[in-house]
Structures are given as structure tokens and as C-alpha cells.
Amino acid sequence: MYKKIEEFRKSTYDIDPIFLERWSPRSFLEKEIPTDILNSIFEAARWAPSAGNIQPWRFVVAKEQSDRKRFLSFINEGNVVWCQKAPVLVAVISKTEEKRFGGFNQAHAFDTGAAWGYLALEAARKGLITHAMGGFNKEKAIEKLNIPQGYAVHAIVAIGYQGEKEALNEELRKREKPSDRKQIEDFISEGVFND
Numbered sequence: 001m002y003k004k005i006e007e008f009r010k011s012t013y014d015i016d017p018i019f020l021e022r023w024s025p026r027s028f029l030e031k032e033i034p035t036d037i038l039n040s041i042f043e044a045a046r047w048a049p050s051a052g053n054i055q056p057w058r059f060v061v062a063k064e065q066s067d068r069k070r071f072l073s074f075i076n077e078g079n080v081v082w083c084q085k086a087p088v089l090v091a092v093i094s095k096t097e098e099k100r101f102g103g104f105n106q107a108h109a110f111d112t113g114a115a116w117g118y119l120a121l122e123a124a125r126k127g128l129i130t131h132a133m134g135g136f137n138k139e140k141a142i143e144k145l146n147i148p149q150g151y152a153v154h155a156i157v158a159i160g161y162q163g164e165k166e167a168l169n170e171e172l173r174k175r176e177k178p179s180d181r182k183q184i185e186d187f188i189s190e191g192v193f194n195d
Contacts (some may be wrong), residue, residue, distance in 0.1 A: 005017075005020050005021050005178060007107075007126055008177055008178040008179070008180065009023075009180060009181075012183065012184070013184075015159075017078040018093060018121055018124055019121070020124055021124055022120055022123075022124035022130075022181065023091075023129075024081040024129070024130065024131040024174060025087075025131065025162050025163075025165075026083075026168060026172055026175070027082065027160065027162060027163035027164060027165050027167050027168050027172075028082070028083070028085040028086040028087070028129070028160040028161065028162070028163050029085070029160060029161040029162065029163040030085050031042050031086065031087060031160065032063075032087050032161065033063075033088055033128065033160065033161070035085055035092040037126050037128070038061075038063075038088065038159075039088050039124060040122060041122045041123045041126065041128070041159070042059065042089075042119065043122075044118045044119055044122030045057065045059070045115040045116070045118050045119040045122075046115075047118065047132040048114040048115035048118045049111070049114055050107075050111045050114070050115075051101075051105070051106075051107035051110075051111055052094075052098075052101070053101060054098055054100070054101075054105060054107075054108075055111070055115075056091070056094045056095040056096070056098070056105055056107075056108040056111055056112055057093070057094055057111065057112040057115040057116075058093040058151065059090050059091065059092060059093065059096060059180065060090065060091040060093065060145050060147075061088060061089075061090050062088065062091075063087065063091050064089070065134075065150050067089075068084075068086075068089055070144050070145075071091070071144075071156065072084055072089075073140070073144060074136050074137045074140035074141045074144055075089075075133065075135065075136045075156055076133075076135035076136055078135050078144065079135045079136070079156075079170075080109070081169065081172070082158075082168060082172055083131070083133065083156075083158040084089065085160070085163070085167075086093055086131075086158035086159060086160045087159070087160045087161075088158070088159040088160060089143055089156060089157070089158055089159075089189065090156065090157045090159060091141060091147075091153055091155075091156055092112060092116050092132070092153070092154045092155045092156070092157060093112075093147060093151050093152065093153050093154065094106060094108040094109055094112035094151065094152050094154065095150060096108045096109070096150055096151060096152050096165060097150035097175060108152065109154065112154060112155075114153070116132065116154075116157070119157075120132075120157075123159060124195050127161070128159055128160060128161060129159070129160060129162045130157050130158070130159050131153065131157065131158045132155045132156070132157045133155060133156045133157070133158070134155055136156050136190060138153055141156070153179045167171065175184070
């Protein structure tokens with residue numbers, strides 16, 4: 001575990017430390033998350049901004065062993081190696097259809113991404129770690145989780161308490177550290193787009 005995040009991350013401008021402290025470890029303790037703490041991170045997601053206040057995000061939560069086993073059946077093997085110890089797995093889903101928007105909500109993924117961000121930050125504030133994965137079979141997830149048409153599954157998130165990096169295999173141990181980020185000048189252009 002990393003007590004000194006500044007060894008890996010430094011902000012150029014003044015921001016709340018939680019933004020630097022939140023990262024995506026892979027080593028999880030097999031320790032249950034109390035229901036009130038877990039619910040508090042979904043409460044944070046609840047307050048994310050949303051076009052037309054539609055709130056298209058949906059979360060399927062797997063806490064029980066049988067539910068987590070179902071999730072592991074559609075998560076890529078390279079992720080199963082480490083996420084199988086996480087006490088909670090969550091499918092991040094959005095409702096794509098919205099009558100008020102003429103059938104399709106163009107902001108569904110954008111808004112759901114904001115909700116995931118709020119969830120991740122509140123989890124970090126509560127002493128939890130989160131690691132979102134795109135490495136899973138979407139078609140199988142839709143089938144196994146009974147996700148109907150009109151919804152999109154975006155990611156699977158492992159949630160729990162951080163374990164020691166020594167619990168990971170050698171390849172993953174090398175990667176088990178907070179990553180840096182691009183400078184703001186690398187993703188901001190003024191007036192017109194410039195990459």
C-alpha cells in the first residue's frame with residue numbers, strides 16, 4: 001500500500017487530495033464491506049449531474065459468492081486473476097432509451113460516467129479501492145445479468161479494501177502503483193480543437 005501518494009502523483013494546480021489518492025489497485029483483501037458504507041458510495045453516485053435529470057445509470061451489484069461467480073464467468077481471465085478476491089463486483093449500466101428525448105438519450109454514457117466518477121471518489125473517501133474493467137464479454141454479461149434491450153453495459157468495477165501488492169503475481173506486482181496523468185495542456189485547446 002502507498003502512504004505517500006506524492007511519490008507517484010503531484011498536481012500542478014491546487015485540488016483536493018482525494019483526486020490524487022484515488023487510483024485503481026488490483027490487490028484486494030477478502031474483507032466484507034459493511035452495507036452502510038457500500039450504500040454511501042451509491043448515494044454519492046445518486047447525486048451526479050444528469051441531462052434533463054434523467055439519471056440513466058443503473059448498477060448490478062454482486063456481493064454474494066454465487067453472484068460474484070456469475071460475474072467471473074464473463075470477465076476476461078486476465079482480470080479474474082486479481083478481481084476474484086474483491087468482495088463486491090458491480091456492473092455499470094445505462095438506460096439508452098428515453099421518451100422525453102425522442103427515444104434515444106445521447107447523454108446516457110456521459111451521465112453514467114459522471115455517476116461512476118462520483119462513486120469512485122466517495123469510495124476512496126471511505127477507505128475503499130475501486131478498479132473499473134473494460135475487459136469482459138459484453139454479450140455474455142447482458143445475457144447472464146438479464147439486461148434488457150434499451151440498456152448498455154459499460155464496465156465492471158471491483159470494490160473493496162486494498163491488500164498488499166505481494167499478494168499479486170510478479171507481473172501484476174510491477175504494475176501495482178498509482179499512475180501519473182497528462183498535463184492539462186495536453187488535453188485542452190482554446191477556441192477550436194487542436195490535438
